[in-house]
Amino acid sequence: xxxxxxxxxxxxxxxxxxxxxxxxxxxxxxxxxxxxxxxxxxxxxxxxxxxxxxxxxxxxxxxxxxxxxxxxxxxxxxxxxxxxxxxxxxxxxxxxxxxxxxxxxxxxxxxxxxxxxxxxxxxxxxxxxxxxxxxxxxxxxxxxxxxxxxxxxxxxxxxxxxxxxxxxxxxxxxxxxxxxxxxxxxxxxxxxxxxxxxxxxxxxxxxxxxxxxxxxxxxxxxxxxxxxxxxxxxxxxxxxxxxxxxxxxxxxxxxxxxxxxxxxxxxxxxxxxxxxxxxxxxxxxxxxxxxxxxxxxxxxxxxxxxxxxxxxxxxxxxxxxxxxxxxxxxxxxxxxxxxxxxxxxxx
Amino acid sequence: xxxxxxxxxxxxxxxxxxxxxxxxxxxxxxxxxxxxxxxxxxxxxxxxxxxxxxxxxxxxxxxxxxx
Amino acid sequence: xxxxxxxxxxxxxxxxxxxxxxxxxxxxxxxxxxxxxxxxxxxxxxxxxxxxxxxxxxxxxxxxxxxxxxxxxxxxxxxxxxxxxxxxxxxxxxxxxxxxxxxxxxxxxxxxxxxxxxxxxxxxxxxxxxxxxxxxxxxxxxxxxxxxxxxxxxxxxxxxxxxxxxxxxxxxxxxxxxxxxxxxxxxxxxxxxxxxxxxxxxxxxxxxxxxxxxxxxxxxxxxxxxxxxxxxxxxxxxxxxxxxxxxxxxxxxxxxxxxxxxxxxxxxxxxxxxxxxxxxxxxxxxxxxxxxxxxxxxxxxxxxxxxxxxxxxxxxxxxxxxxxxxxxxxxxxxxxxxxxxxxxxxxxxxxxxx
Numbered sequence: 001x002x003x004x005x006x007x008x009x010x011x012x013x014x015x016x017x018x019x020x021x022x023x024x025x026x027x028x029x030x031x032x033x034x035x036x037x038x039x040x041x042x043x044x045x046x047x048x049x050x051x052x053x054x055x056x057x058x059x060x061x062x063x064x065x066x067x068x069x070x071x072x073x074x075x076x077x078x079x080x081x082x083x084x085x086x087x088x089x090x091x092x093x094x095x096x097x098x099x100x101x102x103x104x105x106x107x108x109x110x111x112x113x114x115x116x117x118x119x120x121x122x123x124x125x126x127x128x129x130x131x132x133x134x135x136x137x138x139x140x141x142x143x144x145x146x147x148x149x150x151x152x153x154x155x156x157x158x159x160x161x162x163x164x165x166x167x168x169x170x171x172x173x174x175x176x177x178x179x180x181x182x183x184x185x186x187x188x189x190x191x192x193x194x195x196x197x198x199x200x201x202x203x204x205x206x207x208x209x210x211x212x213x214x215x216x217x218x219x220x221x222x223x224x225x226x227x228x229x230x231x232x233x234x235x236x237x238x239x240x241x242x243x244x245x246x247x248x249x250x251x252x253x254x255x256x257x258x259x260x261x262x263x264x265x266x267x268x269x270x271x272x273x274x275x276x277x278x279x280x281x282x283x284x285x286x287x288x289x290x291x292x293x294x295x296x297x298x299x300x301x302x303x304x305x306x307x308x309x310x311x312x313x314x315x316x317x318x319x320x321x322x323x324x325x326x327x328x329x330x331x332x333x334x335x336x337x338x339x340x341x342x343x344x345x346x347x
Numbered sequence: 348x349x350x351x352x353x354x355x356x357x358x359x360x361x362x363x364x365x366x367x368x369x370x371x372x373x374x375x376x377x378x379x380x381x382x383x384x385x386x387x388x389x390x391x392x393x394x395x396x397x398x399x400x401x402x403x404x405x406x407x408x409x410x411x412x413x414x
Numbered sequence: 415x416x417x418x419x420x421x422x423x424x425x426x427x428x429x430x431x432x433x434x435x436x437x438x439x440x441x442x443x444x445x446x447x448x449x450x451x452x453x454x455x456x457x458x459x460x461x462x463x464x465x466x467x468x469x470x471x472x473x474x475x476x477x478x479x480x481x482x483x484x485x486x487x488x489x490x491x492x493x494x495x496x497x498x499x500x501x502x503x504x505x506x507x508x509x510x511x512x513x514x515x516x517x518x519x520x521x522x523x524x525x526x527x528x529x530x531x532x533x534x535x536x537x538x539x540x541x542x543x544x545x546x547x548x549x550x551x552x553x554x555x556x557x558x559x560x561x562x563x564x565x566x567x568x569x570x571x572x573x574x575x576x577x578x579x580x581x582x583x584x585x586x587x588x589x590x591x592x593x594x595x596x597x598x599x600x601x602x603x604x605x606x607x608x609x610x611x612x613x614x615x616x617x618x619x620x621x622x623x624x625x626x627x628x629x630x631x632x633x634x635x636x637x638x639x640x641x642x643x644x645x646x647x648x649x650x651x652x653x654x655x656x657x658x659x660x661x662x663x664x665x666x667x668x669x670x671x672x673x674x675x676x677x678x679x680x681x682x683x684x685x686x687x688x689x690x691x692x693x694x695x696x697x698x699x700x701x702x703x704x705x706x707x708x709x710x711x712x713x714x715x716x717x718x719x720x721x722x723x724x725x726x727x728x729x730x731x732x733x734x735x736x737x738x739x740x741x742x743x744x745x746x747x748x749x750x751x752x753x754x755x756x757x758x759x760x761x762x763x764x765x766x767x768x
Contacts, residue, residue, distance in 0.1 A: 051497060055519060062494035063494070064491075065491035065495050066498045068481060069461075069498040071498040090484075095481070196461045196481070197457070197459060198479065200425075201479050202482060203480065203482065213428070366436030368630050371629060398416065402436065402441040402443075402589075402630075404421070404426075404429070404440075408416070
């Protein structure tokens with residue numbers, strides 16, 4: 001049955017479809033609706049557990065711990081809360097706990113502009129926690145895709161044994177669209193990791209070997225462990241090379257946009273070619289290099305001051321032009337004029 | 348693992364960190380710390396205090412039947 | 415003969431453990447293992463969670479599935495595990511800095527939500543792993559490397575905080591009082607709900623030496639001087655007491671208190687005298703008489719009101735009158751009147767004629 005569904009609802013329903021049994025979170029606009037739905041659902045379904053945590057630190061830690069205990073778990077937050085969750089994110093990679101973190105972005109830094117949409121937490125998914133880790137992150141641009149990608153995120157988490165990040169933005173969270181979620185078919189990867197209470201393992205954030213023995217002064221063991229982790233994560237990421245590409249007619253210019261920005265610039269598809277990355281991290285290096293090679297100019301339009309643009313520059317080894325939509329100002333007219341201005345500079 | 352037998356106690360040299368809690372807790376001064384070793388002197392009353400207080404599980408009072 | 419089967423619960427292949435000579439954490443580890451073994455808890459039904467610090471390393475020596483969390487987050491992790499897996503016994507092994515300082519918020523809220531977990535807090539009153547900085551439980555005046563002239567602040571009174579609500583289980587013991595220690599461990603493990611054992615422990619290398627103690631045993635003697643054991647189940651512990659505080663849920667207590675109040679009210683109403691409006695006029699506060707006002711058929715003695723004191727009137731209200739209508743138009747509510755004792759009933763005309 002077709003229904004009017006918001007982005008937040010689609011994410012929650014997607015998580016249920018993927019088999020989530022535990023949700024914890026701390027209220028923050030724009031994801032408070034997910035909390036509300038989880039609380040209501042927990043009252044009806046005794047198999048599903050809900051905890052309103054005292055802060056995002058607790059929420060993130062509880063998500064990972066409950067995952068180790070054997071449940072598929074997820075949490076949701078926005079930029080400021082995601083900052084608090086960084087500690088747990090690093091820990092989640094170290095203890096190899098499959099779970100899903102949802103970050104519906106709003107303008108930052110700090111409290112920023114509550115609650116104007118933004119896309120400014122891209123660097124935070126990769127570089128917020130200490131040390132090296134290789135997260136996987138997806139970013140939908142519609143309500144239906146939010147549902148699908150939530151399930152994909154859970155699957156990727158189970159395969160890579162790590163916290164997978166699903167990005168959204170304040171716009172998308174509160175976007176209502178008519179979809180039939182029940183008609184969407186999706187494959188679900190079951191839990192393979194052995195839950196707690198079966199053996200004598202140690203799950204620790206301290207450097208350890210494969211047996212879980214703490215090894216704090218053994219570079220060899222650390223290297224082995226980290227390389228294993230990296231190979232596994234990049235291998236799983238390769239299974240999901242998600243992107244959309246619309247080649248324009250006789251266009252020399254490639255626009256790159258993702259999330260809600262890609263929806264806003266969709267009228268420009270007639271004039272320009274458009275590339276939309278869905279897997280935001282690890283960066284679609286090969287795909288970007290291949291597609292960008294046939295264009296003279298690349299313009300990255302995003303809700304931050306060039307975070308993805310710098311990744312595109314790194315992946316393609318070329319200078320790209322930037323149209324930063326800052327402060328929640330996503331207006332097609334303005335974006336069009338900015339593109340004209342950038343092109344005017346180089347012509 | 349090298350365990351040096353004493354008359355009433357077994358002392359595990361590898362686990363022991365020489366904190367001498369056992370020496371000080373012994374009510375009859377039957378244990379002593381000499382030349383980096385825990386040595387037993389005559390007079391042990393087998394009260395198990397050393398074993399109960401040892402934080403390193405390094406000293407055990409021998410069971411009767413094993414003597 | 416002594417039962418040594420608890421050793422199966424320890425990873426002896428990793429011994430000797432990492433702590434300093436004489437450290438109390440070894441005793442905590444051993445006695446908790448003994449407590450678990452006595453109850454028959456094993457790797458099939460028990461999970462241990464720990465935080466960061468010297469005491470956080472305890473989880474790695476337990477021969478069970480163990481979770482070693484980031485600094486301060488052990489309680490949250492334990493609660494989440496218990497929520498998802500109610501069949502598991504979840505115990506937390508951590509320290510005072512981890513639970514009381516960086517995890518202070520989690521401590522308050524986990525205590526509030528009362529999950530069925532057991533917490534063993536190695537309370538050595540110092541940050542040992544990082545070299546001996548003042549911690550949340552460091553007594554005032556103690557010299558540490560971050561309080562070279564003595565700690566300026568009062569310590570966190572876990573015995574007050576964790577007994578502030580019902581239900582609760584809080585026990586304080588030391589590593590020196592071994593029998594008491596074992597009793598506390600056993601009681602805490604058996605308690606259904608959030609149980610917290612505050613184990614006063616020694617950090618001889620990084621705290622004790624600075625305080626002037628030569629060996630761990632001298633610190634034990636110091637604990638013996640500072641604390642004494644109180645018998646039985648208490649409803650609170652003083653700062654120098656070792657014992658067990660256990661409080662049941664508050665529901666029944668509340669019901670009793672309510673009936674008591676109602677009973678008193680009835681007695682009061684029966685003993686009230688009847689006053690007419692004429693009689694009421696006399697009580698206007700002049701010549702040392704009390705100040706009475708009438709309100710909704712009752713007479714209240716408002717002599718205690720600072721605003722009426724010594725005067726016949728306060729703003730627009732006049733003493734010795736029925737003020738039922740005044741209060742309806744007043745900016746304040748009638749609750750102000752109910753602060754004062756009711757001393758009589760007002761005899762209205764109908765009643766007077768009878």
